[in-house]
Structure formats: C-alpha cells, structure tokens
Amino acid sequence: MTLLDFARGPALYWSTLIMVCGLVWRLAGVALLPFRPDRSAAGPQSRGRVRGALGTIVSRSLPRRTFLARTFATVVVGYAMHLGLLIILLGGAPHILLVAQATGLSWPSLPKGVVALASAVTLVTLVFVLVRRCTHPVLRLLSNFDDFLSIVLTLVPVATGILLAEETVLPYRTLLTWHILSVEAMMIWLPFGKLSHVVFVFAGRAVSGAKLGKRGATT
C-alpha cells in the first residue's frame, strides 16, 4: 500500500470517524450539561431570547466601531482568511466532487482562477497570523500549543492544495498524498482544539445572546 492509498483509504476512513465522534462528543458534552434556569426578569428593553440569539450571532461577527482603528488589520485578516477558506472549501471543484461522491450532494463549482485567488489570500493571511503570533510579545504570551497547531494544521492543507492545483514543485502524486494527509490531520484535531470553534462559535454566541436579549442588554 502506497502512502496515497493509505491517505485515500484507511486514513480517510478513520479520520472521518474520529472527527464525527469528537464533534458529537464535544457538542453533547456541552449540550447535556445542566442548564441553569434564567430567573432574571425581562428588562425594559428585552428583545426576547430568539431575537437576542440571532442578533448576537450577527453582531459579534461584525467589527466593533470603538476598537476598529486599533483592530483593523486583525479584522481584515480574519475576514479574508475565513472567507478564503469558505470559497476554497465550497467552491473548489475537487472538494465538491469529494462531497458528491460521499453524500450525493452537489453544487456548481467556482472558476479555478477564483479559487486560486482565494487560496493565495488565505495562505498569505495564515502565514501573517502565524508570524504575528510568534513575534508579538503579548500574543506569544497568551498562545499555547493548541493555537500554533491549529494554525499550522490549517496552513499546510492550503499550501499543499495550491501546489496541487498548480501541479508544481513536486510530482502530482506526492502533492495529492500530502494534501489529503494534512487535511486528515486537521480533521482529527478539529473537535479537540481551538479549531472546534467551527461548530461552537455560533452556538456559544446564540446562548449568550439569548440570555442577554431577554434581559435587554446591548451586545
């Protein structure tokens, strides 16, 4: 069995199962915790739980005007990276093909050039994020292994994916092998580290938004 066979066979099989198991574990672990009943009275400006939850999901995704001047670069880089990843994942023809072959679901792909541009932007932002985390004195102090691993495990699939799409530097087989293996490494780590924000980010915002919305606090 070649490394590529391993990547397309057992590694794909087990990394998918580990990711599914891990995500359900993490979500169930939080969802089944005892809910503390909110006994506070609804405030005069209460928006209700549902509107509060939905509003917070949106409002926390937008930059704060007060801090915008200071955080502009972070906001732009964050947006570019996340949008880039979304375009690569949902717009790249080989990724749609993978989903289609696994689930039967399919949608039109974006032109190769658009995905290439998004990939380039994502790669640059990821490198920037990594370098900044390594060099910024405060960020470095706040960072742990999880932070670095999560960035690297996102960066490597993007880098190998770009080389693979352009079929350059290394043979196609080598690039395909390492691209698939690096994605699988990310899938395995996804539920257990900071990458789990993929599923927790909106759920977390919704919970606090519901609570604050009922009380009428601005978020």
Added chain:
Amino acid sequence: MKPRDTLGQKLAGYGISRRALLKFAAAAATSLALPPGVAPAIAESLSGARRQSLIWLSFQDCTGCLESLTRSDAPGIERLIFDFISLDYQETLMAAAGAAADETLVRAARDNHGKYLLAIDGSVPTAEGGVHSMVGGRTNMDMLAELAEGAAAVLAIGTCAAYGGIPKAAPNPTSAVGIADLVKEKPIVNIPGCPPIPEVLTGVLVNFLTFGRLPDLDDLGRPLAYFGTTIHDQCYRRPYYDQGKFAHSFDDEGARQGWCLFELGCKGPTTRNACASLKWNGGTSFPIQSGHGCLGCSEPDFWDKGSFYTSLSGGEGPPWDAVGGAAAVGLGIGGAAAFAARRSRAAVDRQLAKEWQRDHGATATSKTEEDGP
C-alpha cells in the same frame, strides 16, 4: 558465422535497407530518451547483434500480456526484432509439449547459461510452498529460482509479474508476489501494464541488444524512458483539465465534447506509462481517447485502490452506518462527561447546602444560587 546470423543480415534478407534501420534507430533513441547522436551507434550495434536467447515463462497469468505482445500490430523492424530474438521456450507458442518441451527448456538454459534473458508474465504464488501454480510438477517458485540463476537479466512482463497484479489483489488467496520479491541477485526490469505496451518491450530489447544492459529504471523498476512521465502530463485532454472542464458522466455533454475524465475516476495523474504517447494498436488510440478514464494498470496494486470510478480527489470514506456508530460513540462519551459534570455539581450543591445550614442554622433554607453570573 552462419548466414543471417546477425540482425543486419536478417534485415537485409527481409529487404530492409540500412537507411530504414537508421530511421528505426533514431526513433528508438528518441523513445529511449537517448540523444539523437547515438542513433548510428544503435544501428551499428543492432546490425551486428547476434540472436539473443530468450526463455519465457508464464506463471499465474491470463495470457493477456502474451496476446498483446504477439498480436501487436507493430509492423516493420520492431516486429523483426521480435522475430530475431531466439524465443527458446514459451509454452503457449511452442509446438513441443510434455517431456519434449521440458527438454527444450533444459537445453536452452544450459546452452545459453549466463547469457539468456528470462521473461516472465504472471505472478508467483507462494502460499503452501507455491503449489497453486505448477508446470510439469514443478512450482513456479522453483522454476524461477533455478532459471533466474542462469539468466543475464530478468524481464517482468505485465503488472502481475512486476508487482503481483490481479492475483495479488485482496485477499490474495495464493500469497502472490511479483518477480522482484523473489529474485534479488539479477538485474530486473519491470514492464508493467495490464497488458503492457508491445513497443516498450521492443525498446527494452533494443537497449539490451545495443548496450548489453537494461535501460535506466525508475524507483519501481520500470524503464524511465517510457515511465518517466504520467499519463496526465501527456494527455491530449489536459487543456480541459486545466480549464476545469470535466465530463460528469459517460454520456453528458462534457463527455461528448471530449472533456477531461478526472471526475469519472481517471487515474492518469498518478499513473506512469506511455499509453498517451505510444498509444495502442499501431498508434490508433488509448483508453482515454476512447472515452474511458485511465485505470492506473501499470501501478502496483491498481486493483485495490478503490473503485475505478471514484475520482482521485475522493476516497474510500466510511459508510453511513459507521458514521452513525461514531456519532453514537461520541454521544455516549459526551453524555457520560455531562453526567459526571452534573454529579460533581450536585455534590458541590450539597456541600454548599450543608455549609449554609451549618452557618445559618436549621431554619434557613438550603436553596443555593441557581442562576449563574
């Protein structure tokens, strides 16, 4: 020297001019990735070459390789070079049978000891001492060990001989292996393909007749000149791949337009062979040109790489019931973790209640704060 003892004499007998031989030598030099300047030297060596003894054994095979090579439509000098080879033993092609055939083999091996080429198609079964494939009461393993010992070089013809091929496919009931797994002391060239391209065998023979050695090989023992690039790199549908134009099914508009077959499972990007340049049936066509993706038949274990129709970007992921099982396990672990958290919280609540009672007397309620910050 007997009449027509050299290739040059034989070719002259067939009415092939020296000029035609030079032309062939130039083509051979190109296909073997040699500089064009060596063509006259190749022609010289070829015309002076003597008949090369070749012993051909068929092991665990389907005879497809032999069919492909003998029925190849390669006319002209390539064909004559095949004719020029002294095929001293080949069970399927020879007239002799039984003891007479055995004698031929013994004589050929003895008379040309150390000089003959040993060609093999088919894999070698090794389970139960190799009894799954025997010729004249002898296992393939035995015959290989004995005949490889006296060979100048070994040609593993076809994917089965090169890497085990279809007999080695899971669950490999006969523990089939390729030649290189058993023969360690002799130079071996793998000419894989299911079947292999006849012109590649000719090229290897020309190389041997000219230089007295096997051509340069890649890391899987294949002649670099023919297996140096992927099908994908030579494919005429490649521009469509680069433009992202794919056939989604075998009968859609993309298929009719001749677009790239990647999505239909083409293994061209990971397969090294010369199909796209040499093509088949005298250069007529090759699978991709006929509308079907490459199966990757010249690669080891091509039979066990999942469906021929799963694209390279896909793979053998888990079935839905396994995914459901994983989710159930996750739910179990998450539920257990939450349960443990509830229990420890209840213990803390009880402890707090106890402390409250102790501090505030029996009349106070044991209610603890229920809402978090």
